[in-house]
Each structure stands twice: as C-alpha cells, then as structure tokens.
Amino acid sequence: MKNLFSAIAMALLVVACTAPAQVDLKVPAPEDVVMYQVNPRNFAPENSFNAVVSHLDSIKTMGANVLWFMPIYEIGSLKSVNSPYSIRDYRSVNPEFGTVEDFKNLVAESHKRGMIVIIDWVANHTSWDSQWIYDHPEWYTHDENGEIIPPAGTGWNDVADLDFSKPDMCQEMIDAMKFWVEEVGVDGFRCDAADFVPYEFWQDCLQQLRAIEGKELLMLAEGERKDHFEAGFDMNYAWGWLAALRRVYNGNTFNRQPGQGRRAGGPVPVSSLFTADSLEYAGLPEGKVKLRFTTNHDECVKMSPVREFFGTEGSMAAFVATAYIHGGILVYGSQEVGYPGKINFFNYVDIDWEANPHMYKEYCDLIAAYNAEPALRMGSLVPYPDNNVLMFERVYGEDKILVVINMRDTQHHIELPQQWKGRTCTDVVSGETVTLPSGTELLRPFEYYVVK
Numbered sequence: 001m002k003n004l005f006s007a008i009a010m011a012l013l014v015v016a017c018t019a020p021a022q023v024d025l026k027v028p029a030p031e032d033v034v035m036y037q038v039n040p041r042n043f044a045p046e047n048s049f050n051a052v053v054s055h056l057d058s059i060k061t062m063g064a065n066v067l068w069f070m071p072i073y074e075i076g077s078l079k080s081v082n083s084p085y086s087i088r089d090y091r092s093v094n095p096e097f098g099t100v101e102d103f104k105n106l107v108a109e110s111h112k113r114g115m116i117v118i119i120d121w122v123a124n125h126t127s128w129d130s131q132w133i134y135d136h137p138e139w140y141t142h143d144e145n146g147e148i149i150p151p152a153g154t155g156w157n158d159v160a161d162l163d164f165s166k167p168d169m170c171q172e173m174i175d176a177m178k179f180w181v182e183e184v185g186v187d188g189f190r191c192d193a194a195d196f197v198p199y200e201f202w203q204d205c206l207q208q209l210r211a212i213e214g215k216e217l218l219m220l221a222e223g224e225r226k227d228h229f230e231a232g233f234d235m236n237y238a239w240g241w242l243a244a245l246r247r248v249y250n251g252n253t254f255n256r257q258p259g260q261g262r263r264a265g266g267p268v269p270v271s272s273l274f275t276a277d278s279l280e281y282a283g284l285p286e287g288k289v290k291l292r293f294t295t296n297h298d299e300c301v302k303m304s305p306v307r308e309f310f311g312t313e314g315s316m317a318a319f320v321a322t323a324y325i326h327g328g329i330l331v332y333g334s335q336e337v338g339y340p341g342k343i344n345f346f347n348y349v350d351i352d353w354e355a356n357p358h359m360y361k362e363y364c365d366l367i368a369a370y371n372a373e374p375a376l377r378m379g380s381l382v383p384y385p386d387n388n389v390l391m392f393e394r395v396y397g398e399d400k401i402l403v404v405i406n407m408r409d410t411q412h413h414i415e416l417p418q419q420w421k422g423r424t425c426t427d428v429v430s431g432e433t434v435t436l437p438s439g440t441e442l443l444r445p446f447e448y449y450v451v452k
Contacts, residue, residue, distance in 0.1 A: 025111050027187055027216040028065050030234045030289035031327030031377045034367055035220075036064035036115075038333050039297055040072065040097045041084075045348040049098035049106045055353065060113045062336060062360070063367030066218060067110055068190050070297060070345065071120040072097055076127020081158045082346045084120075085192060086127040090176035100184070107185045116187035118218055119180060123173060124196045125151055125159035132169070133160060139169035151196065164198045174205050181212055188218035191233075195223035199231055206232030220291060229288045235328055238290035244276030245294070245318055248407055249309055270407045271385035274392075277325055289328035294318045296332050300343040305335055310409050310446070312338055312359055317405050317446040319363075321390050323370055324403050324450065327377035336363045369428045369450065375399045376428075376450075388412040389443060401428060401452045406443040413440050425451035 028034075036059050044051035049072075059067070071084040074092040084094070093100050107117045126132055132139055133148065140148040141161040151161045164170060180186045189209075194202065202221075209217055210232065221228040221236040228236045247268040280290045294315065295305040309315040315338070323329045334343060338356040343349050370376050379394030379401065389412055390405040402420055406412055422438040428450050436451065 025114060025116065025187075027116055027218050030218075030287065032371075033066050033218070033235065033289070033291070033328045034064050034371065035066040035068050035291065035328075035330045036062070036333060037296060037330060038067055038069045039343070039345050040070065041345055041348045042333050042343065042351050046096060047098050047102070048096070049102040053106055053109050056109055056113055056115070058353070058360075059333075060115060062331070062364050063371050064331070065115055065371075067115050067117050068220070068330075069117065069119045071122055071192075072103060073122075076129045076158075078127065078129035079158050080127065083158055084345065085122050086125075086158045087122050088127045088130050090173070091179055104184055111185070116218060117185075118188040118190050118220065119186050120192055121177060121189040122192045123162070123201070124193045125156065125161050127158070128160050130160070132172075136166075136169065139163060139166050151193075164201050170201055170204065173201075174208050177205065177209060178212065181209065181215055181217070187216070188220070190220040190222060192222050194221035194228060194233075194236070195225050199225075199227045202228065202231035202233070226283065229285050233288075235289045235291045238280055238292045240280050241273075241276050241290065241292055241322065242294070242299075244273055245322065246308075248273060249314070249318070267387075269385075269387045270390050271383075271387065273321065273325070273390060274381075274383045274385060277381070281326070290326065291328050291330055292322045292326060293330035293332070294322050295335055296330060297343070297345045300332060300334070301345065303342060304340050306338050306340050312356070313446040314409060316359070316362055316366075317407060317448055320366060320403070320448050320450070321405050321407065323366065324376050324394070325381065325390075325392065329367075329370070331363065331367075336360050365429050373399070373401060373428055373452070375401045375452075384417055386414065389414045391416075393417075399452065401450060403448070403450050404443070405448040406446055409445045411442055411444055413442050415440050420451075428452050 038052055040048040040052065043055065071087065072093050073087045074089040074094050075082070075084060076086045076088040080086060093103055110117050137148065139162060141163045143149050148160050150157045150159055162169060177189065206219060219233045221233040223236050224239055248270055251267060294309065305315045305318070306312060309318040334351050336359065337351065337353055338359045339351055375394040375396035379396035379399070382393035382395060384391040388406065388408045390407050391414065392403055394401045394403065404414065416436060420436055422436060424433060424435050427434050434451060
C-alpha cells in the first residue's frame with residue numbers, strides 16, 4: 001500500500017510539472033496586444049485543432065497573448081474554391097480541422113497558458129449553399145433581375161452578398177456570434193471585410209456582445225474606417241503603415257519580383273515612416289490601436305516577408321520598426337521560422353516548424369523586450385528623421401528607449417542625438433550593458449539596436 005501511494009504521488013508530481021499552470025486570464029489592452037495569427041492549414045492536413053495544441057507552448061514562449069484563428073466554420077461546396085471565408089454554417093466547424101469539442105479543448109488549452117482566443121467572423125457574405133439562401137433568400141443582395149449576387153466589385157464569386165437592411169438577418173448573425181462566446185468560450189472576433197459592412201450593424205453587434213455578462217472581449221476590424229472605433233472596436237488594420245514600409249524597401253514600385261532589382265521606383269526616405277505613423281493615429285480615440293504587421297494571410301499569398309524584405313535580416317529590421325514605433329503587433333504563423341515561399345491559405349501548406357531556430361529566438365527576444373518595456377508599447381514618440389536609418393525615442397515616465405534601425409541593404413553612417421552620445425545603456429533585447437559611440441557610427445545593412 002505504501003508503494004502504491006508513492007507511485008500515485010510520483011504520478012501526480014509528474015502531472016504537476018508538465019501540465020500548464022492555471023493563470024488569471026485577462027484580455028490585454030489594445031496597446032499590449034501581441035497577436036499570433038493561426039492558419040489551421042499551416043499546421044496539419046487534417047485534425048489541425050489538435051496539431052495547434054502541440055504548438056501552443058512555442059507560441060506562448062514567443063510572447064503572444066492573443067491567438068487569432070482564421071475561419072474555422074463549415075465551408076460551402078457550391079462554386080467553391082475551398083476558401084475558409086466561404087461560410088456555409090456559422091455554428092459548425094470545418095471537419096477538416098476537427099470537431100467543436102476539439103476546438104473547445106484548444107480554447108481551454110490556450111487559456112491555461114494565458115492566451116485569449118479570437119476567431120475570424122465573416123459577416124459580409126456566405127457560401128452559395130448556405131441554408132440561409134434556401135430559407136431566407138430575401139436576406140441577400142439582388143440585381144435588377146432579382147438574382148442574388150456576389151459582393152460587388154470584389155471578384156469574390158464563390159460567395160453571396162448579404163443585405164444588412166434586413167433586421168432578422170442582422171440579429172441571426174449576432175446570435176451566432178454570441179454562440180461562440182457563450183458556448184465555446186472565445187474572447188472576441190477579428191471581423192473580416194469590416195469596411196464592407198454598415199456602421200449601424202457593427203454598433204448594434206458590439207453593444208450586444210459586450211453586454212454578455214462576465215465576458216470581456218477584444219474586437220478587431222479588418223478595415224481602416226475610423227467609425228469602427230465609434231462602433232466599439234478596439235483595433236483596426238494599419239494598411240497605411242505596411243504601404244509606407246514597402247515604399248521604403250522597394251521604392252514606389254509595389255510589384256517588384258526577386259531578381260528584378262531593388263527600389264525600381266527610386267528610394268523613398270526612411271523618415272516617411274514617421275509621416276505614415278502619425279497619419280494613422282491622427283484623430284484616433286484614446287485607447288484605440290492600429291494593428292501593425294509585416295505580413296498576414298492575404299499578404300503571404302503574394303510573397304513571403306523574407307523575400308519581400310530582402311532576406312532574414314531585412315525582414316527582422318522591418319519587424320523591429322513595425323513593432324516598436326507603436327503598440328499592437330501581429331505575427332502570422334510561419335514568419336517566425338522564415339518560411340520562404342508563398343502560402344495559399346486555400347490549401348494545406350507543410351511548414352517546417354524547426355527551421356531557422358535563430359530567427360525564432362530573435363522573435364522571442366524582441367517580443368520579450370516589447371512585453372517587458374511599457375515605453376515600447378505606450379511611450380510618446382520622439383522622431384529623429386533620416387533618409388536611411390529609422391531612429392526614434394520612446395519615452396514613458398522616467399524611462400527612455402532609443403531605437404536605431406538601418407532600413408537599407410547597404411551600410412550607412414548615423415550620428416546619435418547629443419544626449420545619447422557616449423552613454424552607458426542597457427540593450428533591452430540582449431540585456432547586455434553597452435556604451436554608445438561619441439561620434440559618427442557605421443551601421444551594417446539592416447543592423448538595429450534598442451537601448452535604455
């Protein structure tokens with residue numbers, strides 16, 4: 001009996017050491033968000049919900065506090081191109097990924113690790129074989145001949161456009177969203193094509209969702225309309241920042257292909273990034289945030305960030321600039337291992353999650369500094385404009401952090417601000433003590449440092 005008790009005690013000890021510790025789950029403030037985008041088709045050809053569970057520790061180690069899942073719902077087969085954004089049933093899951101119970105477990109395991117879960121919500125349209133079309137064809141947009149149409153001007157011919165002047169449809173949509181919050185436990189939504197959907201719907205929708213007792217939510221709009229914030233969204237997209245970043249790297253030519261030469265449209269001053277940043281935040285209500293990213297599922301269809309931003313070092317410099325100039329950042333699952341190819345999210349893509357461990361560690365270190373230093377998330381911005389080097393201070397209370405990034409693939413000289421010259425500082429990424437130069441400094445291509 002004594003041996004039996006000893007065996008049980010040892011088993012319990014093993015479980016205690018290996019199971020994730022329970023944590024107090026809290027929805028992060030928008031400026032504190034480190035969002036990791038999960039494309040289930042990057043993790044397994046089937047049963048990918050369970051496959052993602054095995055990656056949660058790696059994602060948590062990287063510093064994420066929000067998981068955004070691309071659409072997990074059952075998709076249509078009529079006129080289908082296998083897009084996860086062609087929703088047949090808003091209350092069921094795609095059997096390719098697993099079951100509702102599998103997803104509930106994935107949500108619970110994420111919560112154990114202190115990460116909240118938001119899911120893609122596709123409000124603007126459904127698949128052509130949605131039950132809504134058969135039961136309520138009046139809920140859809142029709143042409144002059146009375147035929148249901150796809151969203152006008154989009155080329156999204158695999159989906160049917162919804163008519164938001166129909167109150168019954170709007171309420172059924174909101175009730176379906178409540179299902180995922182109340183029955184499955186998700187913590188918010190990333191709302192697809194939010195600019196296509198009327199303000200009045202979003203206002204009513206968010207009021208009802210935020211009235212759910214005992215549930216705090218994070219709401220992200222895929223769009224740029226400033227009335228998203230008036231409707232109650234916490235964050236929307238920073239498309240303007242990404243466009244400016246591309247101009248700095250590629251000149252005024254957006255469709256540069258590898259081997260065609262760089263900056264075919266002429267170099268754009270790095271200082272233009274300060275203008276892009278201030279334009280996006282001009283007039284933004286306090287506490288609202290633009291989600292910043294160097295790639296996402298839409299952009300990776302066109303080109304990997306490693307290719308677009310001139311290799312591993314160039315893509316990391318782009319990430320540092322994007323993450324540290326303002327709060328609220330996104331990492332698309334695969335960029336942390338430097339996947340070099342395009343990712344067509346209409347199909348399974350085999351990602352080597354063990355590739356480029358040094359790059360993964362660099363993301364871990366950069367995000368750890370971001371999470372540890374309030375100045376990098378909430379500090380006021382002091383810019384030092386330059387044609388080639390992005391240099392700025394973030395100031396928060398008594399803390400001052402200097403960020404210096406050579407945004408070019410050639411070396412450049414930079415002179416630090418007078419108050420930083422010769423100072424002994426802490427490198428907030430490595431933790432090492434460093435002494436800054438007293439004179440002009442030569443930076444290697446895409447070299448960066450961040451000191452406090």
